[in-house]
Amino acid sequence: GDSVTQMEGPVTLSEEAFLTINCTYTATGYPSLFWYVQYPGEGLQLLLKATKADDKGSNKGFEATYRKETTSFHLEKGSVQVSDSAVYFCALSDRRGGATNKLIFGTGTLLAVQP
Amino acid sequence: NAGVTQTPKFQVLKTGQSMTLQCAQDMNHNSMYWYRQDPGMGLRLIYYSASEGTTDKGEVPNGYNVSRLNKREFSLRLESAAPSQTSVYFCASSEAGGSPRFGSGTRLTVV
Numbered sequence: 558g559d560s561v562t563q564m565e566g567p568v569t570l571s572e573e574a575f576l577t578i579n580c581t582y583t584a585t586g587y588p589s590l591f592w593y594v595q596y597p598g599e600g601l602q603l604l605l606k607a608t609k610a611d612d613k614g615s616n617k618g619f620e621a622t623y624r625k626e627t628t629s630f631h632l633e634k635g636s637v638q639v640s641d642s643a644v645y646f647c648a649l650s651d652r653r654g655g656a657t658n659k660l661i662f663g664t665g666t667l668l669a670v671q672p
Numbered sequence: 673n674a675g676v677t678q679t680p681k682f683q684v685l686k687t688g689q690s691m692t693l694q695c696a697q698d699m700n701h702n703s704m705y706w707y708r709q710d711p712g713m714g715l716r717l718i719y720y721s722a723s724e725g726t727t728d729k730g731e732v733p734n735g736y737n738v739s740r741l742n743k744r745e746f747s748l749r750l751e752s753a754a755p756s757q758t759s760v761y762f763c764a765s766s767e768a769g770g771s772p773r774f775g776s777g778t779r780l781t782v783v
Contacts, residue, residue, distance in 0.1 A: 561714075591771065600676075600762060600774040601715075646714060656768040657703045657722045659730065662714035 559584040563647045563663035570637055570670050578632040578666050580621075580647035588649040590614075590623055590630040591660065595644045604632075604645070642670045674698055676775035678763050684781045685753045693748040693778050695763030701773075703766045704746035705730075706738060708759040709777070715762065721746055753782045 564579040582590065589608045593601040605614030610625035619634045630647060647663040679694045697704065702723045707715040707730075717730030721740040735757060737749045746765075750757060760779050764772040 593774075600776040603771045603773070606771055657720055658766045658770060658772055659705065659717055659720055660715070660772060662716070664712055664714045
């Protein structure tokens with residue numbers, strides 16, 4: 558079945574460092590891909606998404622490009638801040654569900670940014 | 673605009689007790705979902721509802737029941753709680769083809 562694999566954490570960086578969190582997927586068909594962020598004690602918030610190959614999603618300085626040839630959707634940010642400390646989830650949607658958008662999640666990557 | 677509201681935020685149950693987790697959304701979304709979040713496992717889909725009056729099983733439905741009471745509300749019931757159901761439960765909703773929007777979660781402990 559469909560699945561998402563993302564790098565294990567925690568990832569610990571100093572402020573202003575470059576961030577990459579790797580995400581690869583296995584899917585039949587052409588899923589949409591998502592990054593969600595979870596701040597401590599809160600629910601998940603959509604960070605960015607891409608719906609087809611070569612699309613780039615971006616938001617708040619974060620970017621990810623849908624790479625069909627490598628089945629990847631790596632999350633990047635050029636300069637992280639302490640406020641970016643959170644758990645990041647990569648996910649794909651099972652489009653075979655029709656109008657619903659059932660998500661399959663990776664295990665999450667904890668990012669800790671130190672001042 | 674409240675989005676997705678879940679109640680309660682925290683709950684402790686004894687093994688064998690029952691309870692219902694409530695979820696309501698005010699965005700007029702057709703689809704609603706229940707997920708559970710466990711350490712090292714990400715989020716897994718329990719049940720979902722494509723529209724009012726319909727429900728379907730997700731990846732981990734055993735031990736749970738759901739009710740889509742109306743377009744706004746989608747409840748999750750544990751009939752006889754077990755320690756393995758200790759988890760954080762998230763409700764979400766989406767419009768057709770849209771990105772799911774999540775509530776703030778219910779942290780459930782079964783002792």
